Amino acid sequence: KAGVTQTPRYLIKTRGQQVTLSCSPISGHRSVSWYQQTPGQGLQFLFEYFSETQRNKGNFPGRFSGRQFSNSRSEMNVSTLELGDSALYLCASSLAGRAYDTQYFGPGTRLTVL
Amino acid sequence: DQQVKQNSPSLSVQEGRISILNCDYTNSMFDYFLWYKKYPAEGPTFLISISSIKDKNEDGRFTVFLNKSAKHLSLHIVPSQPGDSAVYFCAAIVDRGSTLGRLYFGRGTQLTVWP
Numbered sequence: 001k002a003g004v005t006q007t008p009r010y011l012i013k014t015r016g017q018q019v020t021l022s023c024s025p026i027s028g029h030r031s032v033s034w035y036q037q038t039p040g041q042g043l044q045f046l047f048e049y050f051s052e053t054q055r056n057k058g059n060f061p062g063r064f065s066g067r068q069f070s071n072s073r074s075e076m077n078v079s080t081l082e083l084g085d086s087a088l089y090l091c092a093s094s095l096a097g098r099a100y101d102t103q104y105f106g107p108g109t110r111l112t113v114l
Numbered sequence: 115d116q117q118v119k120q121n122s123p124s125l126s127v128q129e130g131r132i133s134i135l136n137c138d139y140t141n142s143m144f145d146y147f148l149w150y151k152k153y154p155a156e157g158p159t160f161l162i163s164i165s166s167i168k169d170k171n172e173d174g175r176f177t178v179f180l181n182k183s184a185k186h187l188s189l190h191i192v193p194s195q196p197g198d199s200a201v202y203f204c205a206a207i208v209d210r211g212s213t214l215g216r217l218y219f220g221r222g223t224q225l226t227v228w229p
Contacts, residue, residue: 004157031215042222043203048215056216090157097215099146099207105157
């Protein structure tokens with residue numbers, strides 16, 4: 001069974017630009033969560049989608065948005081990039097996001113904002 | 115507000131010995147606790163979990179202990195192997211309401227196992 005895939009793996013952007021990251025979950029998984037990892041803050045929750053609906057959202061500004069498609073693939077978008085958005089963005093998929101549904105992570109997208 | 119805390123950023127252990135990684139939490143609503151292992155340039159990999167109604171869960175060399183009254187859990191690795199060298203994240207989840215699918219992570223402990 002294929003794992004969680006994320007594209008692209010690396011991205012370099014300049015301040016003010018926008019970026020779209022993609023996540024393909026494990027087949028059959030309907031929940032996709034996004035996390036931002038930075039050295040100072042660790043793994044911070046961005047948002048979670050289940051069956052194309054955002055179920056909950058972390059404490060990030062409105063510049064961070066996402067969506068999920070009918071095939072459970074998910075995208076996140078960051079508009080008006082800032083230097084502080086440089087981070088590893090991880091997505092995780094699980095069957096339904098319940099506590100006993102193991103969340104499997106992708107390799108991440110490394111975003112650098114110059 | 116860090117609801118899951120790993121106060122030791124690093125731990126160094128000799129091969130064959132026991133590694134003990136600690137984690138504290140503040141939210142009594144957590145239903146499940148998990149440990150993930152992360153190598154550089156890879157996403158976190160699930161290791162072991164424990165429900166809040168249990169106090170111990172074992173899987174091979176890995177055992178997780180939960181002390182609810184102290185809001186503390188620990189991961190024991192016995193025996194430790196050089197391949198265990200990685201960053202270990204403690205995580206927790208509330209299994210109801212508006213927080214489904216959300217893992218709360220600690221900041222991680224870098225484990226180094228030396229020969």
